[in-house]
Amino acid sequence: MTHLGGSEIMDKSYGVHLPGFKELTSKDEIKIAKVPDKVYIPLSQHLGAPTEPIVEIGERVKMGQKIGASKGFISSPVHSSVSGTVTGIVKMAHPNLGYADNIVIENDGLDERDTALKEMYHMNFDKLTAEELRHIVSEAGVVGLGGATFPTHVKYMSAGTSRVEYVILNGGECEPYLTSDHRRMVENAGLIIKGLKYIMKTVGCEKGIIGIEDNKPDAIKILRQETAHLKNIEVKEFPAKYPAGSEKQLIYTCIGKEVPSGKLPLDIGVIVNNVRTAIAVTEAIEFREPLIERVVTVTGKGIKHPANYLVRVGVLLSDLIEESGGYTGEVGKLVIGGPMMGKTLFTDQVPVNKGTSGALVLLKDEIVTERERTCVRCAKCVDQCPMFLEPTTIVQRVKASEIDDALEVGLMDCIECGLCSYGCPARIPLTQYIREGKQVFRARPKK
Known part of the structure; x- marks a missing residue:
């Protein structure tokens, strides 16, 4: 988690209005990135x-x-x-x-295409069964493109054992700096809506919702125009505050239902996919193209020409940064993803993968480097937590290696949004401690 600086306005329900820095890339069309040797x-x-x-x-x-x-x-x-x-x-x-x-x-520069996916089934899309649609999505390597990269076909298979009432597409993109979802919604609305229809058919659902933050009026307008004739698909806008685009917050905002602790959205009849995942579903079904490229936001004060690029999987971040004009000064931090939930890298020799949403470069003078101090018991982390947890209590248990006790106070309910660390006046990396606690729990031998 990276400290953004600037002011924030607390919303008493949940979330914080963060400085967005989205204007760096939000108005420009997606560029096609060069393909290296x-x-x-x-x-x-x-x-x-x-x-x-x-x-x-x-x-x-x-x-x-x-x-x-x-x-x-x-x-x-x-x-x-x-x-x-x-x-x-x-x-x-x-x-x-x-x-x-x-x-x-x-x-070799030829882009000679493999035809295995096209040979799987007929191309009469309306007559493909739910099982055939799932199989195509599976073979195309489609995963969740909102960050978790969970295999999409597995999510749809799980839906076969439960009644799905809503499919919600997440167009929130609440992370500062990132605008790849925004540009996709503006430029590829038709593919998103087709994808939503295919997902609804695959999981046997009749109601679809596209949720978008209100700081993307152009995307909202286009998607509402494209869905105006569809009675079973609705575009819902909600206030732009972080982390309103998180899965559980999105569900509550869109349909007023809470996902209970320890449960999944499917347990309350909901499937959530990112808008980019819907595009990947359409491309897999209609074009029989596997997931081998994605849009990446290359941005930050440390980038000469910030932009969104359609990038092939396997291109190095260093190549993307060079295509964006290179670094503008001494790099303080290179983050893959956004500043709140992204991961800090020690090198730019990292290939783009299916889950790469952004490459954020912050200069050295933007980085707040303060030593961790003793908790002052201000409760700001509690006030800001969208899951209504007590992060300091969880961290105390993790530090004491009391993982079972940490579980009791909500370790696995944390969505790792980073707000507790962001707002901590003692500069305690609370989110990082919680991540480490989760890693310890997941590394335990299965009973």
Whole structure:
């Protein structure tokens, strides 16, 4: 979590009005990023079991060809973003795993496409069954593009055991600086609506909602125009405050239902997907294209020409930054994602993966570097928590290695929004301690 500086206005229900810095990129059209001579395709691009390479060094591959697969239930295949020759498998920095394996492919510049997805089923989209739609989404490697990268087909399969009343598309994009969702909604509204319809059919749902923060009036206008004739799809706008775009907050804002502690949205009859995921679903079904590219916001005071780019998976952040004019000064912090929930990187030699929403560069003079001090018991973290938790209590339990007690006071209910750390006058990295506590819990042997 990065301290943004500036003022914030507390909303008594939940959330904070943060300085957005979205004007750096929100008005400009998405650019097509250059494709380099080599790409580095991460084998771990999703939540769940990692994939294993199914291609050999020296093998020629086509654009869109499956190159990584897993036998795990919660997993998603990986595809080549270029045509060319596999030249190696190397470990590189990874935002979530520290280091991870990447398949290196030398780009031949031909973009010769693989046809395996097109050969799966007929192209009469309206007559595809729910099971066929799920299978296409699975084979296309579609994952949640709102940050969690949970395999999308698994979420839809789980819906088969429950009644789904609403599918909600998340267009909140409440993180400061990030505008890739915003630009997608403005430029690709038709693909989003088609994707929502396919998702609704796949999970057997008749009601769809697209939730958008009110700081995106152009996106709201376009999507309302595109859905005006649809009685079962509604565009809902809500106040722009952080973290209103978080899944549980979005559900409550859109339909007035709370997700109970320890439960999932599906338990109350709701499926939530990001607007970009809906686009990926449409592209998989109608164009039979796997998820091999995404829009990335390259932004911050440390970037000469901030912009949104449509980027192939496997392009290095260093290449994107160079295409944006390079650094403007001494870099204080490079963040993948946004400043609140993103991960700080120690190098720009990191390949773009399916979950890369942004590359934020902050200059050294923007970074607040204060030593952690003793808690002053001000309760600001409690006041700002959108989950109504007591972050200091959870952290005390984590620091004492009392993980069971931390669970009792809401360790796993924390959504890691970063507001507690952001507002802490003692500069205690509360969110980081909570993340570490979760890691300890998840590393426990399964009973």
